[in-house]
Amino acid sequence: MPASAHDVLVIGASAFDIKTRIHTKPESGSPVPGVIRVQVGGTARNIAENLARLEMSVALFSAVGAHDFGPFLIERTAQAGVDVSQVLVSPEFRTGAYLAVLNHRGEPEWSIDDMGVIYLLSPAYIQERRAWFRDARAVIVDANLPPVTLQAVAELCRRHNIMLCADPTSTILAPRLLPHLRDIWIITPNVAEAEVLCGHPIRDDDEAMSAARELVARGVRMAVITLGSEGLVYATRRESGRVPALGGDVVDITGVGDAFTAGLVFGLLNDFPVDEAVRLGASAAALTMRSTETVAPDLSLEQLYDHLVL
Ligand SMILES: Nc1ncnc2c1ncn2[C@@H]1O[C@H](COP(=O)(O)OP(=O)(O)OP(=O)(O)O)[C@@H](O)[C@H]1O
Numbered sequence: 001m002p003a004s005a006h007d008v009l010v011i012g013a014s015a016f017d018i019k020t021r022i023h024t025k026p027e028s029g030s031p032v033p034g035v036i037r038v039q040v041g042g043t044a045r046n047i048a049e050n051l052a053r054l055e056m057s058v059a060l061f062s063a064v065g066a067h068d069f070g071p072f073l074i075e076r077t078a079q080a081g082v083d084v085s086q087v088l089v090s091p092e093f094r095t096g097a098y099l100a101v102l103n104h105r106g107e108p109e110w111s112i113d114d115m116g117v118i119y120l121l122s123p124a125y126i127q128e129r130r131a132w133f134r135d136a137r138a139v140i141v142d143a144n145l146p147p148v149t150l151q152a153v154a155e156l157c158r159r160h161n162i163m164l165c166a167d168p169t170s171t172i173l174a175p176r177l178l179p180h181l182r183d184i185w186i187i188t189p190n191v192a193e194a195e196v197l198c199g200h201p202i203r204d205d206d207e208a209m210s211a212a213r214e215l216v217a218r219g220v221r222m223a224v225i226t227l228g229s230e231g232l233v234y235a236t237r238r239e240s241g242r243v244p245a246l247g248g249d250v251v252d253i254t255g256v257g258d259a260f261t262a263g264l265v266f267g268l269l270n271d272f273p274v275d276e277a278v279r280l281g282a283s284a285a286a287l288t289m290r291s292t293e294t295v296a297p298d299l300s301l302e303q304l305y306d307h308l309v310l
């Protein structure tokens, strides 16, 4: 299979997000009025779209169903500038989906994932595309990937000495990253995911900082623990720091973590110092929380720099 040279390969889920907002809780099976939005999502796909909007050359390795919203999802992703040529389109599987009920602060009260199609991304799928890894400067995975596939990606990144960035995606999926901490260069858990990774509670900023350092001691080169409206803490082998969240109205929090990861990787690949790369991530996250969409449609380099607070 001929490979194309891209700066970044993003490997993991594509999904459609069904987000609902209700003003009164349903008491019985009867419907209550609310707002229902169907949008493009999936952690890896979101990160790839954010990176393309930041003018990075990026390819998505993912899988969708053929007979539902899958082809639409791929088309929208391609329109944003992502190379989608390697996305599998399966006639047998449903496209991944994420259903969230958001509260008045735009945060999920509860959510459901249906990501079975991801099992098509087997180690064989990765091996067939190993030539794509040769020219990549960074590979980003989400933890939707099956454990054996994460293993195959980690091995290829180690062999080619490629920056491997991992998004833990959810508390249920985060433990899949534990066997690979030594191969992961950058990990970006939120507090709940960091608690699962570290195996103990994180009660305040200081404990979050200790947890970031703990992840570095266990093998990652950089750990960023995002703290929602409190911002984030980060640690590398040489430095550590805290960055406050940027202000602004929160419309919908979905996808802020994915935007953060994209902004951070963009910064590091463009040789920004660690502290500034982290702030670029926070800037991308702030732009995203102001949009009803999972990926801010107006994200651009200009917007990113405009919102950057140094
Ligand atoms: N309510 C908020 N107000 C301001 N900034 C926020 C808020 N929530 C998140 N952010 C920004 O987004 C970053 C990532 O947020 P968070 O810790 O919620 O990630 P996450 O849980 O991975 O997100 P998601 O899973 O919804 O994509 C934070 O470090 C902060 O910069």
Ligand SMILES: O=c1[nH]cc([C@@H]2O[C@H](CO)[C@@H](O)[C@H]2O)c(=O)[nH]1
Binding pocket: 013, 015, 016, 017, 040, 041, 042, 043, 044, 046, 097, 098, 113, 115, 142, 144, 169, 170, 173, 254, 255, 256, 257, 258, 294
């Ligand atoms: O298990 C999963 N839940 C949610 C997501 C995605 O997270 C995104 C928000 O960060 C959202 O787009 C959803 O599809 C996923 O990829 N896997």
